[in-house]
Amino acid sequence: MADRRLSVSLRQPAPIPLEVDFTCDAGDVLAIFGPSGSGKTTILRTIAGLYKPEHARVRAGDETWSDTGGRVFAPPHRRAVGFVFQEYALFPHLSAAGNVITALGHRPRSERRARARDLLSLVHLPDQQDRRPQELSGGERQRVALARALAREPAVLLLDEPFAAVDRGVRRRLQDEIDELRRTLDIPLVLVTHDFEDVIRLATHLLLLDRGRAVACGALPELMSRPDLPWLREAVGLGSVFDAVVARKHPERGLVELTFDGGVLLAPERAVATGTTVRVRIPAREVILAASEPAGLSLHNALPGTVSAVHADPGVDNVIVQMAVGRVRLLAEVTRDAIERLRIGVGTPLHALIKSVSIDLITRSA
Amino acid sequence: MDWDALRVSLWLGAGTIALLLPWGIWFGRLLAVREFRGKLLVEALVTVPLVLPPTVLGFYLLVSFGVRSPLGQAFQAVAGQPLPFSFEGLLLASAIANIPFVVQPIQRGFEAIPLDVRDAAACCGLTPWQRFVRIEAPLAWPGILTAAILTFAHTLGEFGVVLMVGGNLPGETRTLSVAIYDRMQAFDDRSAGVMAAALLAIAVATLMATTTLSRRVSRRRG
Numbered sequence: 075m076a077d078r079r080l081s082v083s084l085r086q087p088a089p090i091p092l093e094v095d096f097t098c099d100a101g102d103v104l105a106i107f108g109p110s111g112s113g114k115t116t117i118l119r120t121i122a123g124l125y126k127p128e129h130a131r132v133r134a135g136d137e138t139w140s141d142t143g144g145r146v147f148a149p150p151h152r153r154a155v156g157f158v159f160q161e162y163a164l165f166p167h168l169s170a171a172g173n174v175i176t177a178l179g180h181r182p183r184s185e186r187r188a189r190a191r192d193l194l195s196l197v198h199l200p201d202q203q204d205r206r207p208q209e210l211s212g213g214e215r216q217r218v219a220l221a222r223a224l225a226r227e228p229a230v231l232l233l234d235e236p237f238a239a240v241d242r243g244v245r246r247r248l249q250d251e252i253d254e255l256r257r258t259l260d261i262p263l264v265l266v267t268h269d270f271e272d273v274i275r276l277a278t279h280l281l282l283l284d285r286g287r288a289v290a291c292g293a294l295p296e297l298m299s300r301p302d303l304p305w306l307r308e309a310v311g312l313g314s315v316f317d318a319v320v321a322r323k324h325p326e327r328g329l330v331e332l333t334f335d336g337g338v339l340l341a342p343e344r345a346v347a348t349g350t351t352v353r354v355r356i357p358a359r360e361v362i363l364a365a366s367e368p369a370g371l372s373l374h375n376a377l378p379g380t381v382s383a384v385h386a387d388p389g390v391d392n393v394i395v396q397m398a399v400g401r402v403r404l405l406a407e408v409t410r411d412a413i414e415r416l417r418i419g420v421g422t423p424l425h426a427l428i429k430s431v432s433i434d435l436i437t438r439s440a
Numbered sequence: 441m442d443w444d445a446l447r448v449s450l451w452l453g454a455g456t457i458a459l460l461l462p463w464g465i466w467f468g469r470l471l472a473v474r475e476f477r478g479k480l481l482v483e484a485l486v487t488v489p490l491v492l493p494p495t496v497l498g499f500y501l502l503v504s505f506g507v508r509s510p511l512g513q514a515f516q517a518v519a520g521q522p523l524p525f526s527f528e529g530l531l532l533a534s535a536i537a538n539i540p541f542v543v544q545p546i547q548r549g550f551e552a553i554p555l556d557v558r559d560a561a562a563c564c565g566l567t568p569w570q571r572f573v574r575i576e577a578p579l580a581w582p583g584i585l586t587a588a589i590l591t592f593a594h595t596l597g598e599f600g601v602v603l604m605v606g607g608n609l610p611g612e613t614r615t616l617s618v619a620i621y622d623r624m625q626a627f628d629d630r631s632a633g634v635m636a637a638a639l640l641a642i643a644v645a646t647l648m649a650t651t652t653l654s655r656r657v658s659r660r661r662g
Contacts, residue, residue, distance in 0.1 A: 124559050150562035157563040163556035167578045176574065177564035226565055 078135045080230050080262040082121060085129035090116050091286035092127050098230075098262035098279065105265045105273040105294075108283030109309070114266040115160070117283075118232045121264065122157050123150040134229045134262075156223030156231040160238060162215045164207040170194060170218045171203040177225035193221040197251070213244035220252075224259075233265045237272060249275045270310040274355055275436055282306060298355075299403035301385035301394035312394060313357035313434075316402045320346050329374070329430065336400025340374040341433040353436040358394060360432035361406035364425040365416055375428040379404065381420055384413065397426055441634050444611040445619035448527070452615060453595040456534045457588050460542050464587055468546030469576070473558070490540040498604025501533045505605065530606035530613050537601045541590040549583015550576065582654055589650045593643060 078100035086092040090113055098104040106114045119125035121132055123139060126147070132140040139148045164173050174190035181189055194203055197217040207215055216236060223231060236252070237245040253276055256263055265276060273280060273294070280297050282289040282305065289305055290297055297303075298315040306312060318334035325343065332339045332354065339354065346352055367376050379399035386393045393413050395406045404426050408418075418424070471483065489497055505523040506512045515523040523529040553576060561571040577584070599617045606613030608622060616635055623632040 119559070122559070122563055124562065150559070151565050151567055153563075155563055157560065159556045159560055161554075161556060163554065163560035165557065165561070165575055165579075176561070176566065179565050179570075222560075222564065226563075 078229065078261060079133075080121070080264070081131070081133045082117070083129075083131040084117065084120060084127050086127040086286075090127075092116065092120075093287045094281070094283070095288065096281050096291050098264055100260045100262055101256065102278045103256055103263045103265055103276050104279045104281060105267060105277035106281045106283055107267060107270065107273050110268055112283045113286035114268075114283055115234055116286075118157070118234050118264065118266055121230065121232060122155045123148060123153050137229070154226060154229040156226055156228035158216075158219045158223045158231075158233045158236050160235045162207075162219040162239075164215055164218055164222075166207050169204045169206055170199065170210065170214075170221075173207070173218055174222050174225050177222050180226070190221075190225070193225055194218070196224070197221045212240045213248065216240060216244075216248060220255075224255075229261060231259065231261055231263045233263070235267055235269075236265070237267075237269070252276060274315060274353065274434075295402075299396060299405060301383055301396045301405055302387075304387045304390070307387075307394070311357055311359060312405050312407065313355050313359075314403060314405050315353060315355045317351050318354050320348050320350050320352060323348060330435075334400070334402060336379070336398075336402040336404075337377055339377075339428070339433065340430050341435055342430055344435050344437065346435070346437050350437070355434035355436065356404060356428055357432065357434070358405040358407040360429065361404060362427040363395060363397075363406050363408055363412065363416065363418070364427055367425050368427070371427075372429075373427055374430040375426075375433075377404070377426045377428070379424060379426060381418055381422045381424060383420060384418060386410070397424060399426060441631065441638070442610075442614070442616070442619040442623075445614050445616045445635070446638065448611065448614060449596055449616040451527075452530060452534055453592040455531045456538055456595045457591050459531065460535045460538055460591060461584070461588060464539070464542030464546050465577075465584060468543045468583075468587075469550045469572075469580070471543065471547045472550035486543050487540050489537050494537070494598065494600025495604060497537055498533070498601040501536060501601065501605050505529050505532070524605060525607045525609060525613060527606075527612050530602060533601050533605040534595050534598060537598060538591045538594055541594050542587040545583045545586040545590065546580065547583075549580035549586075552583070553579045585650065585653055589646055593646055596639060596642060 079097050081097040083095045084092045092113055094117060096104065106117060108114055116125055120127055120130055129142050130140040138146050139153050140146060165176065168176065171187065171190045171194065174193050175186045178186040178189055191203060194200060197220050199214060199217050202210060202214060207218070210218065237248060240248065249272065265272065267273060277294050279292065280294050281291040282303065284305055290300065290303055295316045298313065301312070316334055318332040318339065320330055321333045322331040323343065324331065328343050329340045330343050330346065332341055332352065334354065377399045379397045381395055382398040382403060383396040384393060391410065392407050393410055395408055395418060397404045397406065406426060471479065502524055503509065504511055507516060507522055512523050519528070558571065558576065561575040566574065597617055602613070602615050602618055608614050608618055616639055620632045620635045623635070
């Protein structure tokens with residue numbers, strides 16, 4: 075939805091270098107991923123109007139929030155942003171409900187308490203309304219912060235490392251809840267993280283940030299199938315990501331059958347219902363390339379395709395081969411020796427061999 | 441017991457708080473949240489009354505209050521009486537002498553509020569004034585309370601500045617601490633002892649009030 079799109083363009087040489095352009099449409103989740111100190115939080119603060127870089131253009135829908143060229147600057151309290159801060163930044167002297175009510179200034183006074191109760195119920199905290207932040211667990215604080223951010227009926231939701239301070243189990247649940255919210259809210263959502271699992275689980279789009287500069291930006295599946303991102307390769311390892319549908323379950327074989335834009339995959343059975351969309355990640359290191367379909371292996375997945383790109387980074391021994399399998403692009407990391415022996419070049423027909431246990435299945439309710 | 445002196449002392453303490461606290465909150469917060477060139481110098485200047493001998497401070501104040509100074513002339517023109525050796529002059533001098541006791545605790549109080557919390561208040565749609573009233577002032581409250589108590593206690597005990605600027609006019613500028621000195625000069629040990637005990641009692645009561653209030657604040661915070 076272009077009319078609710080967030081578009082951001084930032085330029086600054088110092089003190090925090092910035093060189094970033096991106097847009098994020100309603101219903102999309104843009105993850106800004108990069109090492110700490112790369113300027114991720116500064117980008118969020120700029121969108122909220124809490125930081126003024128030398129050159130900034132921030133537009134949300136048809137409203138201009140910042141335009142240094144046109145000398146437009148809306149102060150933070152005039153921007154409809156929901157901001158979930160890294161350490162939540164709850165008001166310690168107010169109860170959970172009080173925190174949420176603080177962000178309900180646009181509503182009539184008489185409605186605020188009921189509305190705060192609704193919002194806290196929405197984030198699964200119906201019974202902790204009168205507790206102060208100190209009396210809440212990390213996950214509960216996170217939920218209050220989320221309720222407070224939503225209270226303003228924001229045009230943009232900004233999340234700064236939202237799961238950094240909670241343990242693993244809580245993190246999974248919160249990720250699912252935010253994913254659920256994303257679909258009901260229908261506003262642009264920008265997520266800053268240095269944990270790639272957050273990206274895989276939540277993002278529809280990805281911006282890779284290195285020292286304030288956008289290294290790459292685009293839809294997650296496209297970006298994840300690019301063979302030429304050495305920085306990403308170093309940080310998390312390359313691996314293609316795409317969505318697939320659970321077509322059938324084979325409980326007797328302990329497998330699920332997934333259909334995707336390039337064929338069928340067999341993966342170990344998981345608690346997923348038939349018909350649901352799942353996200354699949356196949357690490358490039360786990361893919362074997364074969365000139366012909368082999369027989370007599372324990373293997374379940376041999377996908378035919380053609381090589382669409384071969385990328386060698388200077389100083390790195392292994393080569394990244396990108397292979398078109400239907401409309402999906404798979405990545406495989408192989409040695410230079412393998413490239414020569416199989417005479418791999420663009421257009422070479424190959425089979426990609428993938429062990430079913432190498433497939434990362436990320437469940438997301440559709 | 442010199443009841444007039446007690447009255448002057450209490451009025452001076454309360455008046456100094458009333459005069460100084462609003463400015464102290466404004467200025468202490470400014471020092472806490474803003475970075476500007478020359479901030480170190482400003483912070484040093486704020487602290488000066490703390491390290492100067494009271495007589496030195498009193499001397500400079502007396503000179504700047506005098507009829508030959510612009511301030512002294514202005515006051516004379518408006519009030520029809522000179523500023524030195526009046527309660528008003530004493531109040532102004534007391535306010536200046538207490539600047540560090542007010543500004544520093546308030547500055548620390550506002551500095552203790554994390555930047556994210558202030559930012560979150562802005563992102564909740566609160567205007568700068570609403571942020572101050574609903575978020576910042578309640579959180580900086582212990583610092584503001586400390587500033588008020590310190591000012592009151594320090595004003596009751598101030599001697600050098602009072603004597604230099606106010607002199608020793610009964611009912612006008614003679615405070616309890618000056619009255620004690622005055623009685624001792626006249627070998628009236630009994631009166632001096634009663635008044636000293638009164639000051640001691642006020643000091644203890646003040647500290648007890650502070651402790652109770654700050655406990656209540658920290659309990660409220662959980």
